Amino acid sequence: MKDHLIRVISDEANVRAMACLTTATVGEACARHRTSPTASVALGRALTGGVLLGALLKGRQRVALKFEGNGPLGKIVVEADPMCLVHGYVGNPVADLPLRDGRFDIPGALGRAGLLTVTKDLQLKSPYQGVVNLVSSEIAEDIAYYLTESEQTPSAMGLTTIPDDQGGIAVAGGFLIQSLPPANDAALETLTARIAAMPPLAKLLFDGAGPKDILDRIFGDIPYEILGHQDVAFHCGCSRDRIEQALITLGVDEIKSLAERGEDTVITCEFCREPYAFTPEDLRRLADERH
Numbered sequence: 001m002k003d004h005l006i007r008v009i010s011d012e013a014n015v016r017a018m019a020c021l022t023t024a025t026v027g028e029a030c031a032r033h034r035t036s037p038t039a040s041v042a043l044g045r046a047l048t049g050g051v052l053l054g055a056l057l058k059g060r061q062r063v064a065l066k067f068e069g070n071g072p073l074g075k076i077v078v079e080a081d082p083m084c085l086v087h088g089y090v091g092n093p094v095a096d097l098p099l100r101d102g103r104f105d106i107p108g109a110l111g112r113a114g115l116l117t118v119t120k121d122l123q124l125k126s127p128y129q130g131v132v133n134l135v136s137s138e139i140a141e142d143i144a145y146y147l148t149e150s151e152q153t154p155s156a157m158g159l160t161t162i163p164d165d166q167g168g169i170a171v172a173g174g175f176l177i178q179s180l181p182p183a184n185d186a187a188l189e190t191l192t193a194r195i196a197a198m199p200p201l202a203k204l205l206f207d208g209a210g211p212k213d214i215l216d217r218i219f220g221d222i223p224y225e226i227l228g229h230q231d232v233a234f235h236c237g238c239s240r241d242r243i244e245q246a247l248i249t250l251g252v253d254e255i256k257s258l259a260e261r262g263e264d265t266v267i268t269c270e271f272c273r274e275p276y277a278f279t280p281e282d283l284r285r286l287a288d289e290r291h
Helices: 023-033 037-054 106-110 140-149 185-197 201-206 211-219 240-248 252-259 280-290
Strands: 004-010 015-021 062-069 075-080 085-090 114-121 128-133 155-163 169-179 225-231 265-268 275-278
Touching: 004 211, 015 037, 015 185, 015 211, 023 037, 023 085, 023 169, 037 062, 037 075, 037 085, 037 106, 037 140, 037 155, 037 169, 114 140, 128 140, 140 155, 155 185, 155 201, 169 185, 169 201, 169 211, 185 211, 201 211, 240 265, 240 275, 240 280, 252 280, 275 280
Parallel strands: none
Antiparallel strands: 004 015, 004 225, 015 169, 062 075, 062 114, 075 085, 114 128, 155 169, 265 275
């Protein structure tokens, strides 16, 4: 099944919801960063969460999530847009921990003390930024806490990423349910109870359930309207021109110093690990253009 996201709204429950399959998207990101199993799970959940938050935006708006903890993973950074294009990286991609009670120990890997910073470029004068403490370091719970506390939008989120035995990703996906004002408390209680009673999200996806099947389980007999479907994909907007612009910010003297080494300078994009090589001649040209 191709990675995709479905958006719905329920007038009866007064909620909006989304669910997505992100297996291939997460697989590409983890392959690029050569992540350990634990890092793959953490990055995969954050990427899927980013897809869901990005899908709430419109036009050229963007969202960035940064998880910073005191565990061996260091940090996780994800950026996404309304087109469900996403990229991201983890600070220490080889950090790995043993399973804890049969589950990947993401709180131990990320660290239980830290911050989640959400930055939204809404195409205004300055970006909006919200910061909350990590409440559990379980990614989904932290994002839901941010939405509820910082944006005053009661939210429930579920995220999953399961690696396979070959170092790839067997399955990844997630859902987001958000209450709209005025809140329908009875409907919210019903939806919350159904989410709690659901089989693990990973099992449902393993068994072939798609995003709509997940929402059907959550809503049950509560009617909802499908607003649209969208493909989900890994995408990084880096380019040689952008890397050149970053080099230029170093200043003429530093660029000349790199050129004098007499060897190629290779700059690798943090988000997608794409390498860009600049010969000494390339660097001298840049320095001359800025002189």
